[in-house]
Amino acid sequence: MELEYEHTWEANVNFWEERWSLGQTGWHNQAVNENLQRHHHVLFTEESPRILVPLCGKTLDMPWLSAQGATIVGVDLVAQALKEFINEHNLSVNETTTDTLTHYTNDRWHLIQGNIFDTTADQIGMVDAIFDRAALVALPLDSRTKYAGHCLSLLKEGGKILLITYDSPVADNQGPPFPVRNGTVERLYAEATSCVQIDEIITHKADDQRLQKRNLDWSRADIWEITK
Numbered sequence: 001m002e003l004e005y006e007h008t009w010e011a012n013v014n015f016w017e018e019r020w021s022l023g024q025t026g027w028h029n030q031a032v033n034e035n036l037q038r039h040h041h042v043l044f045t046e047e048s049p050r051i052l053v054p055l056c057g058k059t060l061d062m063p064w065l066s067a068q069g070a071t072i073v074g075v076d077l078v079a080q081a082l083k084e085f086i087n088e089h090n091l092s093v094n095e096t097t098t099d100t101l102t103h104y105t106n107d108r109w110h111l112i113q114g115n116i117f118d119t120t121a122d123q124i125g126m127v128d129a130i131f132d133r134a135a136l137v138a139l140p141l142d143s144r145t146k147y148a149g150h151c152l153s154l155l156k157e158g159g160k161i162l163l164i165t166y167d168s169p170v171a172d173n174q175g176p177p178f179p180v181r182n183g184t185v186e187r188l189y190a191e192a193t194s195c196v197q198i199d200e201i202i203t204h205k206a207d208d209q210r211l212q213k214r215n216l217d218w219s220r221a222d223i224w225e226i227t228k
């Protein structure tokens with residue numbers, strides 16, 4: 001079944017640009033993701049890894065990863081997201097444009113405005129690790145396989161992905177975030193050397209305002225360690 005914002009690429013771009021311009025960014029947290037804090041060691045197999053944060057928005061997970069010693073490569077479709085991030089964190093960056101991408105860079109940061117699928121290894125370089133929170137689950141269902149392959153194409157051999165997916169009692173096409181059912185991640189990352197679920201957090205409606213607002217009885221976050 002087609003999703004409303006999936007009909008055309010333009011509609012998808014408009015959907016996200018509108019969410020940002022209307023301030024409808026309910027996914028954005030004022031705190032660093034707890035699962036990242038608990039499992040960040042997955043991403044730090046070396047002291048100063050270059051970490052890709054696909055579909056980054058202006059997540060506070062990026063400055064936190066930077067403070068742990070990482071160089072950050074953040075990619076988002078919407079210029080407003082990156083501009084707000086740069087302003088709010090007082091980053092001094094150079095702006096350059098190549099083909100379809102706009103790059104904001106300094107020696108610790110590489111923020112890229114553009115479609116994640118346009119960020120080839122030639123354009124942005126390989127990364128040591130990828131942190132995926134609210135990225136896979138935000139993409140149209142029919143681009144998931146392509147997305148997983150794309151992430152692996154940007155990751156060096158032996159590199160790690162720390163992935164967070166969500167499941168809840170909603171239809172497959174109800175989102176974003178779109179639910180990720182049992183068996184999906186293993187299938188998407190079948191080309192990886194290993195794909196292991198390392199944690200599971202179940203939240204119940206009574207304990208969570210977001211679930212109450214969406215009238216959902218429960219949701220489950222699954223945490224994955226994927227090795228290329």
Ligand SMILES: C[S@@+](CC[C@H](N)C(=O)[O-])C[C@H]1O[C@@H](n2cnc3c(N)ncnc32)[C@H](O)[C@@H]1O
Pocket residue numbers: 016017027028029054055056057058059075076077078081114115116117133134135138176
């Ligand atoms: C649900 S938000 C998650 C943001 C961030 N990961 C976080 O945890 O706060 C998804 C973000 O992906 C961006 N986005 C959607 N489609 C994209 C695409 N094809 N390429 C790059 N960014 C995209 C949107 O603009 C939005 O900021």
